[in-house]
Amino acid sequence: xxxxxxxxxxxxxxxxxxxxxxxxxxxxxxxxxxxxxxxxxxxxxxxxxxxxxxxxxxxxxxxxxxxxxxxxxxxxxxxxxxxxxxxxxxxxxxxxxxxxxxxxxxxxxxxxxxxxxxxxxxxxxxxxxxxxxxxxxxxxxxxxxxxxxxxxxxxxxxxxxxxxxxxxxxxxxxxxx
Numbered sequence: 129x130x131x132x133x134x135x136x137x138x139x140x141x142x143x144x145x146x147x148x149x150x151x152x153x154x155x156x157x158x159x160x161x162x163x164x165x166x167x168x169x170x171x172x173x174x175x176x177x178x179x180x181x182x183x184x185x186x187x188x189x190x191x192x193x194x195x196x197x198x199x200x201x202x203x204x205x206x207x208x209x210x211x212x213x214x215x216x217x218x219x220x221x222x223x224x225x226x227x228x229x230x231x232x233x234x235x236x237x238x239x240x241x242x243x244x245x246x247x248x249x250x251x252x253x254x255x256x257x258x259x260x261x262x263x264x265x266x267x268x269x270x271x272x273x274x275x276x277x278x279x280x281x282x283x284x285x286x287x288x289x290x291x292x293x294x295x296x297x298x299x300x301x302x303x304x305x
Contacts, residue, residue, distance in 0.1 A: 130242075132242060132244070132246065133224075133246055134239070134240075134241045134242040134243065134246030134249070134250075135242055137154065137239050137241075137246070138238070138239045138240060138241075138242075140152075141234050141238075141239050142238075145231075145234070148231065149231060150173070150230065150231060151169070151173060151228050151229060151230045151231060152228065152229050152231070152234070153165070153166070153169060153226075153227075153228040154224075154225065154226070154227050154228070154229075155225060155226060155269060156224075156225045156269075156271055158187075158271060158272045159187065159225055159226070159269050159270060159271040159272070160187055160269070160270045161182075161226070161267075161268070161269050162182075162267050162268040162269075164266065164267055165182060165226075165264075165267040165268070165269070168182070168264045168266050168267035169182070169228045169264055169267065172262055172264050173228075173230060177230075177262040178229075178230050178232070178233050178259055178260070178262075179222070179227070179228070179229050179230065179233050179254060179259060179260070179261040179262065180227065180228045180229075180261065180262050180263070180264045181210055181220050181221060181222055181223055181226065181227045181228075181261055181262070181263055181264065182226035182227070182228075182264045182267040182268060182269050183206070183207055183226070183263075183264070183265055183266075183267065183268045183269070184202070184206040184207075184223045184224075184225050184226045184268075184269045184270075184271065185199070185202060185203065185206065185207065185268060185269070185270050185271075186198055186199040186202055186270065186271065186272075186273050187270035187271055187272050187273075188272050188273060188275065189273075191273075191275045192275040194273075194274075194275065195273045195274075195275055198273040199273075202273075206223050207265075209221070210223070210263045211263055211265055213263070214262060214263035214265070217260075218260070219251070219254065219255055219259075219260045219261045220260075220261045220262060220263035221248075221251050221261055222247045222248070222250055222251040222254075222261055223247060224245075224246070224247035225269050225271050226267075226268075226269030226271075227247070227261070228264075233254070233259055236257060236259070237250075237253050237254055237257045237259065240253075241253065256301075
C-alpha cells in the first residue's frame, strides 16, 4: 500500500537513522554523479549547509530530439533557477535527484513526503521549517530522460499534475506566510 519514491526514501532514512550518519545523498539508480560530488557536498556541509541540491542535468541529451529539448528545459529549471535562488539567499529547492540532507534536518523534518512530486512536497516542508537548501553548483548529477513520446508524456503529466496539486494544497499557507 505504501509505494513510491517518497515512501522508499522515508524507509531508507528511518532504517539508517540508528547508524548516525552525518548526511544522506540521494542519487537515482539511472544517473551518473560527477567525480567531485561527495567532496563538494562535504565542503558545503562544512561551511554550514543543512541541505543541498547538486546541479541536475540530462545524461542522454543526444539520444533523441525530445531529450535535446529536455536538456534545454532542465538547464533553465534545474540549473539557472536554483543557481539564482541560491545567490539571492533563497532556498534552491530539491529536484528529486542529487540532493543531500544532514541527519539533523531529517530529525527535525522527517521525510514523510509521499506525493508523485515528493521532492517538491518535502522542499515545502523544509521551507516551512525555515531550512534553506543550498546549491552545490560545482557538482553534477546527470539523469536519463525518456526518449519516446509515451514515456515523455507520462513523466510530464505526472510532474505537472503533482505541481498543481502541491499549489492547491500549499499555496494558501505559503501566500499567508
